[in-house]
Amino acid sequence: MMALYIDADACPVKAEAEAVTTRYKTQMFLVSNGGLRPSQNPLVEMIYVPDGPDVADMWIADRAGPGDVVVTGDIPLAAKCVEAGAEVLRHNGERFTQANVREQLAMRDLMTDLRAADPFRQGGGKAFSKADRARFRQALDTALRRSKPSD
Template sequence: MTRRIFIDADACPVKAEAERVATRHGVKMVLVSNGGIRPSQNPLVESVFVAAGPDEADKWIADACGPGDVVVTGDIPLAAKCVAAGARVVKHNGEELTAANVGMALATRDLMADLRSADPFRQGGGKMFSKADRSRFLDVLDRVLR
């Protein structure tokens, strides 16, 4: 089985870390974006540029991934589609989304969207991406590929 790492690359803060892990394991990595990212010189890294538009990269990844693949994304609906396709999903902060927890993540996302739309003065709520998140991501991606 050929394993690949798919990166939802437009706003991904861990592309370089994922490339290091992919290189260490000899796994092909596919960066999928609407453009605006520099292609890697690494022969294991392929850049795929999709048409401009909402969710075009997500659609491409959901259609391309399957069992044995790993998808790196913070997009919960995309994660749910990838888990359903048999792929493993790792968020940028190192959290792994599985069939056991992706439904709860979707429900929480929808609830938070409803709360934000009900209160136009509600501010933020998200936490900053930290060094600990980056380290946890590296550990989890390495473990998932082993």
């Protein structure tokens, strides 16, 4: 059975994901350390994991596999899920694939090292936009359509 797993603690597109998965009648798991408002949607299951480093990531990585879709901004989690055969999307709709996830993991590690070497270096990306939300909805729709088993 196909499922959508969302690394939900910092996910800005939970509502968009719920709308798309409802249309496809797909089970959606929102995985977090808590603090999220439960959904009344019977297709949405809230999974609250204990506090701790990467506990939510491990829960998702242990379950996601071929035919599933994962939404995360966490590159190490994305790498594990891609390796397991899941389709993985960033919050802005960009896909993690076998072809790009290792390069992105290496870039993440490089940027971590650069920030550690210069404590005054201020990181921060661009603001999340309406266009990012729209791109995510389209990418999720495509991923679910591609992952949906034939009837």
